[in-house]
Amino acid sequence: MSRETESMETIDTTTEFNEKQVAIITAAEKLISTDGFAGTSVRDIAHEAGVNVAMISYYFGSKEKLLEAIFEYRTSIMRIKVENLIQNEHLTHIEKVNVLIDDYVEKFMHQQDFHKIVIREQLIERDTVIASLILELKKRNLVSIKKLISDGQKAGAFKKNIDVGLMMSTMVGTVSHMISSNKFYREINHLEHLTEEEFQKHMKKKLSFHLKNLFKLVLTYES
Amino acid sequence: MSRETESMETIDTTTEFNEKQVAIITAAEKLISTDGFAGTSVRDIAHEAGVNVAMISYYFGSKEKLLEAIFEYRTSIMRIKVENLIQNEHLTHIEKVNVLIDDYVEKFMHQQDFHKIVIREQLIERDTVIASLILELKKRNLVSIKKLISDGQKAGAFKKNIDVGLMMSTMVGTVSHMISSNKFYREINHLEHLTEEEFQKHMKKKLSFHLKNLFKLVLTYES
Amino acid sequence: MSRETESMETIDTTTEFNEKQVAIITAAEKLISTDGFAGTSVRDIAHEAGVNVAMISYYFGSKEKLLEAIFEYRTSIMRIKVENLIQNEHLTHIEKVNVLIDDYVEKFMHQQDFHKIVIREQLIERDTVIASLILELKKRNLVSIKKLISDGQKAGAFKKNIDVGLMMSTMVGTVSHMISSNKFYREINHLEHLTEEEFQKHMKKKLSFHLKNLFKLVLTYES
Amino acid sequence: MSRETESMETIDTTTEFNEKQVAIITAAEKLISTDGFAGTSVRDIAHEAGVNVAMISYYFGSKEKLLEAIFEYRTSIMRIKVENLIQNEHLTHIEKVNVLIDDYVEKFMHQQDFHKIVIREQLIERDTVIASLILELKKRNLVSIKKLISDGQKAGAFKKNIDVGLMMSTMVGTVSHMISSNKFYREINHLEHLTEEEFQKHMKKKLSFHLKNLFKLVLTYES
DNA sequence: CATGAATGAGTGTTCATTCAT
DNA sequence: TATGAATGAACACTCATTCAT
Numbered sequence: 036m037s038r039e040t041e042s043m044e045t046i047d048t049t050t051e052f053n054e055k056q057v058a059i060i061t062a063a064e065k066l067i068s069t070d071g072f073a074g075t076s077v078r079d080i081a082h083e084a085g086v087n088v089a090m091i092s093y094y095f096g097s098k099e100k101l102l103e104a105i106f107e108y109r110t111s112i113m114r115i116k117v118e119n120l121i122q123n124e125h126l127t128h129i130e131k132v133n134v135l136i137d138d139y140v141e142k143f144m145h146q147q148d149f150h151k152i153v154i155r156e157q158l159i160e161r162d163t164v165i166a167s168l169i170l171e172l173k174k175r176n177l178v179s180i181k182k183l184i185s186d187g188q189k190a191g192a193f194k195k196n197i198d199v200g201l202m203m204s205t206m207v208g209t210v211s212h213m214i215s216s217n218k219f220y221r222e223i224n225h226l227e228h229l230t231e232e233e234f235q236k237h238m239k240k241k242l243s244f245h246l247k248n249l250f251k252l253v254l255t256y257e258s
Numbered sequence: 259m260s261r262e263t264e265s266m267e268t269i270d271t272t273t274e275f276n277e278k279q280v281a282i283i284t285a286a287e288k289l290i291s292t293d294g295f296a297g298t299s300v301r302d303i304a305h306e307a308g309v310n311v312a313m314i315s316y317y318f319g320s321k322e323k324l325l326e327a328i329f330e331y332r333t334s335i336m337r338i339k340v341e342n343l344i345q346n347e348h349l350t351h352i353e354k355v356n357v358l359i360d361d362y363v364e365k366f367m368h369q370q371d372f373h374k375i376v377i378r379e380q381l382i383e384r385d386t387v388i389a390s391l392i393l394e395l396k397k398r399n400l401v402s403i404k405k406l407i408s409d410g411q412k413a414g415a416f417k418k419n420i421d422v423g424l425m426m427s428t429m430v431g432t433v434s435h436m437i438s439s440n441k442f443y444r445e446i447n448h449l450e451h452l453t454e455e456e457f458q459k460h461m462k463k464k465l466s467f468h469l470k471n472l473f474k475l476v477l478t479y480e481s
Numbered sequence: 482m483s484r485e486t487e488s489m490e491t492i493d494t495t496t497e498f499n500e501k502q503v504a505i506i507t508a509a510e511k512l513i514s515t516d517g518f519a520g521t522s523v524r525d526i527a528h529e530a531g532v533n534v535a536m537i538s539y540y541f542g543s544k545e546k547l548l549e550a551i552f553e554y555r556t557s558i559m560r561i562k563v564e565n566l567i568q569n570e571h572l573t574h575i576e577k578v579n580v581l582i583d584d585y586v587e588k589f590m591h592q593q594d595f596h597k598i599v600i601r602e603q604l605i606e607r608d609t610v611i612a613s614l615i616l617e618l619k620k621r622n623l624v625s626i627k628k629l630i631s632d633g634q635k636a637g638a639f640k641k642n643i644d645v646g647l648m649m650s651t652m653v654g655t656v657s658h659m660i661s662s663n664k665f666y667r668e669i670n671h672l673e674h675l676t677e678e679e680f681q682k683h684m685k686k687k688l689s690f691h692l693k694n695l696f697k698l699v700l701t702y703e704s
Numbered sequence: 705m706s707r708e709t710e711s712m713e714t715i716d717t718t719t720e721f722n723e724k725q726v727a728i729i730t731a732a733e734k735l736i737s738t739d740g741f742a743g744t745s746v747r748d749i750a751h752e753a754g755v756n757v758a759m760i761s762y763y764f765g766s767k768e769k770l771l772e773a774i775f776e777y778r779t780s781i782m783r784i785k786v787e788n789l790i791q792n793e794h795l796t797h798i799e800k801v802n803v804l805i806d807d808y809v810e811k812f813m814h815q816q817d818f819h820k821i822v823i824r825e826q827l828i829e830r831d832t833v834i835a836s837l838i839l840e841l842k843k844r845n846l847v848s849i850k851k852l853i854s855d856g857q858k859a860g861a862f863k864k865n866i867d868v869g870l871m872m873s874t875m876v877g878t879v880s881h882m883i884s885s886n887k888f889y890r891e892i893n894h895l896e897h898l899t900e901e902e903f904q905k906h907m908k909k910k911l912s913f914h915l916k917n918l919f920k921l922v923l924t925y926e927s
Numbered sequence: 928c929a930t931g932a933a934t935g936a937g938t939g940t941t942c943a944t945t946c947a948t
Numbered sequence: 949t950a951t952g953a954a955t956g957a958a959c960a961c962t963c964a965t966t967c968a969t
Contacts, residue, residue: 055932069383074296077960087934092961151381157438158374160292173442200446201432201468208435209428215380216427219396223423245424252475300943310951315944501953515829520742523939533955538940597827603884604820606738619888646892647914650885651878655870658877661826665842669869691870698921746964756930761965 052108056094059084060108063101068151072102102152103164109149114172115139117179121186128187129251135183136246140210144239147214154211177203184254193254202253206246213242275331279317281307283331286324291374295325325375326387332372337395338362340402344409351410352474358406359469363433367462370437377434400426407477416477425476429469436465498554502540504530506554509547514597518548548598552614555595560618561585563625567632574633575697581629582692586656590685593660600657623649630700639700648699652692659688721777725763727753729777732770737820741771771821772833778818783841784808786848790855797856798920804852805915809879813908816883823880846872853923862923871922875915882911 052060062084066075077098081088095101115138120131143150156165180199187193213220217238221227226234275283285307289298300321304311318324338361343354366373379388403422410416436443440461444450449457498506508530512521523544527534541547561584566577589596602611626645633639659666663684667673672680721729731753735744746767750757764770784807789800812819825834849868856862882889886907890896895903 069381071294071296071378071381073294076958078958088960089934089936089962090932093933098960154438155294155378155381158292158294158378160441170442173439174446177446198464198468200443201464204435204439204443205428205432205468205472208431208433209424210431211435212427212431215377216396218383219393220423220427223397223400241421241424245421245428249428249472249476252479253472256475256479299941301941312944312946312951312953316950321943515827517740517742517824517827519740522937524937534939535941535955535957536953539954544939600884601740601824601827604738604740604824606887616888619885620892623892644910644914646889647878647910650881650889651874651914651918654877654879654881655874656877657881658873661823662842662873664829665839666869666873669843669846687867687870691867691874695874695918695922698925699918702921702925745962747962758930758932758965758967762929767964 052104055084055086055090056104057108059086059091059094059101060105064105064109064148064152067102067105067155068148071155072098072152077101105149105152106165106168109146110168110172115176115179117183121182128183128190128192129254131183132187132250132254133247135180136206136250137243139206140239140243140246143210143214144235144242150211150214154215187254194256197254202250205249209246210242213238275327278307278309278313279327280331282309282314282317282324283328287328287332287371287375290325290328290378291371294378295321295375300324328372328375329388329391332369333391333395338399338402340406344405351406351413351415352477354406355410355473355477356470358403359429359473360466362429363462363466363469366433366437367458367465373434373437377438396426410477417479420477425473428472432469433465436461498550501530501532501536502550503554505532505537505540505547506551510551510555510594510598513548513551513601514594517601518544518598523547549610551595551598552611555592556614556618561622561625563629567628574629574636574638575700577629578633578696578700579693581626582652582696583689585652586685586689586692589656589660590681590688596657596660600661633700640703643700648696651695655692656688659684721773724753724755724759725773726777728755728760728763728770729774733774733778733817733821736771736774736824737817740824741767741821746770774818774821775834775837778815779837779841784845784848786852790851797852797859797861798923800852801856801919801923802916804849805875805919806912808875809908809912809915812879812883813904813911819880819883823884842872856923863925866923871919874918878915879911882907 059080063075063080066079066083070079077091078088080101081091091098091101095104115135117131117135120126120134123131126134153169156163157169159166177199180203184193184197184199184202188195188197220238221229221234226237229237282303286298286303289302289306293302300314301311303324304314314321314324318327338358340354340358343349343357346354349357376392379386380392382389400422403426407416407420407422411418411420443461444452444457449460452460505526509521509526512525512529516525523537524534526547527537537544537547541550561581563577563581566572566580569577572580599615602609603615605612623645626649630639630643630645630648634641634643666684667675667680672683675683728749732744732749735748735752739748746760747757749770750760760767760770764773784804786800786804789795789803792800795803822838825832826838828835846868849872853862853866853868853871857864857866889907890898890903895906898906
């Protein structure tokens, strides 16, 4: 299964950011993810990235544009790739759903800082460059998932009357909430003894299992 | 069922805020929910509330304290009340879970502005007054839900090995994500013709149904 | 003659600027007159006026708006008042022209800082609020002067074919150039021993005489 | 008359500026003439000239030095050449004055961008390299004109008691003001239908005629 | 000979907060 | 009790200039 997952990754980081720009992007991502865009100053970002303040304007034009650059840099991780998956003849329909969930959990848990920014940006109701970017990605993802599920329905593997939008909300929302409540989850499950890495691995596994179970139940049992 | 819901509300707004303070809190809530705490200025809040800028410091001490006041004002809605529900002998275990879901969806969908602030604040990793407040509430809520579920398990109504933490993540996460993606959901379901009120009602109904189904499947079917 | 001049002043300082605002305006005027708008920083202005930097934005909104306020504050001095003059039956036509010249010289020499800003702003070719303000004033002044001269022509006191636009250019240009070349004029005429006040008085007298002579010659002699 | 004018030009551009430097100087001149020195950035200049930003420091040392280079480049046009004119035996005294006016108008109207910078620089009261350069040129010009006029006075062609300084102020001031009020003059004379070139030609002719008339009247009529 | 990369200093402006009244 | 006036600190950003290549 991991093979397929890998085949889906098809790294398309055609981004043309140099080393210093990546350092700034990463630093900005880290700070903005916790303090928000307005709550993070370019001075903080420059300091975190170990560069001069002027360099942010120099490379990105403005703080706003830096945020857009972050999205440009990370955009690939938001795109669910299912084209190959759908045509794969060696997997059952439910296995395909499982691969998709694994892929999604992997991607989002792996770049939590960025994902936190996405969560924040979604709360802004005003129309922004970022907002429309997120919207477009979500639409594209929904189409992919709908295809996967309707294929299963046609084959009789999944039951009818699935609200794919709500299922997506559950998948995205559950992962988002886990990212937000890292600490809480670690505490209530008494996992303080684990290293950060071990804990992340544990969470990913649990999340994957949980979501797969949820999807299997919803897709195959009569409600 | 609505009766029980009502019985659960037991308004404990022991808040001592006067009219002007409430106006400020409401205005702040509205603005902070979309623009974030740092992205909202006290001038904006004062203007929205129709009061003098100095009044915010005057009444609340500082912008930070105003945020705490918002939480103090709205805290009750975050507390899931299950004491009476647990002892209720007229409801089955799954019905109790359903009441809880209805209650939760109702509460959070009803005060989306505040809930958005909660989502934002959870993303901050630093220890703040607000953070610890949220943490405490979540813990208390978790305990309540665990009790409800373990009662069902003891009675043989629910199956064993339920990860309540993950189920809570799914519930909270799904609702949170729906609040964040209002627009998206409306668009993909072609509900632009509904009034805001009608749409909210529709969403609540859908969400409730979806979550109840999810819980029923997880709690009763073998995975 | 001085009486009429006084009667023309009709102080219309309906400006509503408070003491501190006037201090800022005066300081800004002084600095901008020599260093130009872009060459003068708000910090310099604040320092010169003895106020906080933030006060400039507080009172005027922006540096740009401060410049507009300067014009609002000084606008009256740019307006040549001839209504009463034209109807005055005790003065000959040439006397009226003389009064006008006296008035103009008095006004502009008296507020040289402001006049320097006007000279600078006229050099900007882009359309600005200030530019259109100056243009409008110049048009109005031209109309007034044209009336005065055509009256004299109709009465046979002045000869025909006077290019009023060019005559205005000569009046305004000569005064402007004297303001610009203060130092030079003082030096070539060996007037370094005079106090600033004495020198200004001397210059005004010389200028008035010179311009009156010029106008008399142009208006009355055949070319 | 144009012959004499030409004979006076005696191009002394002993300037050692290469092609790129001239491009920079011309670009700087254009921008500084309307936006002022402080209001023009080296980036703007570099962009206008189509060269690298660093090239300005490279070639001229600094922005300040670039301004001095502009003056070095254009200085010749500010120098009134009367040596040959004074000794010319084929022209009357008044004709010599007319040639001088033609020459002056031609020179300054022909390089208005540079002349605007001169107007601006004269407003600065601080002692600068540029300021002393302008001062020196004006003194030299004054001496030349004084000689021309005193010759006429000695010959009885011109009347006594001419304030040459004021006459120079009128000549320079009138031309300067016309340059500043290009647009205004065009508008009030309804000359919008002319091309820029035609309009410049028209203005030069008008100005020359006007100034010649002014000088003739002042120099020859009793006041 | 020429320049892309980089920066410290300075820009105008907004900020939350204080304070005299 | 309420508020207009005021401000130090911080903000994002632009500046002319330097320097390694």
